[in-house]
Amino acid sequence: MIRPSDWMSLAFDGWRLGAEASAVIAMRLAKLAAGDAAAMVEAQRMIAEKVEAAVALQSGALAGRLGTTPARRAKATIGHYRRAVAKNRKRLRRGR
Template structure:
């Protein structure tokens, strides 16, 4: 239900956050592709980091969900999960942009 703080409701906000996650992830994919295309030790390290980060993020969110740490409503759970992934994607974009 829309509120004064969130006039479009939690589902609209969640959808917008998911859209932003997709846009941010696209830039990280492009930066990682360039790094991997360069080959060598840096590409190998990036590939290993990419896989381990994805596994760790999935395990962390699974654990938080099982312990009820993500919230009590579906929009809250989705918003916290997306926020967690967005933080990680932003950190990767910043790191990969410096290189």
């Protein structure tokens, strides 16, 4: 059974992931709008990173590294994507 406090924590973590991802989307759209060679590199990088993140999460799930309860698995999933989003935000802020 999932405690109400777990749901609140998950809801907040999910909201935070959405807010952080929205910032990264805005930065990426600005870069893609330029339509230059850097935009093409960013588009290719974006697709590769999304596939890599999904494969890594699936392999973690299959190996049992996400936890044993639904709340732990959800928290680990959100954490996995938050780390990827944070890495992108940092890179895009530097202008690379």
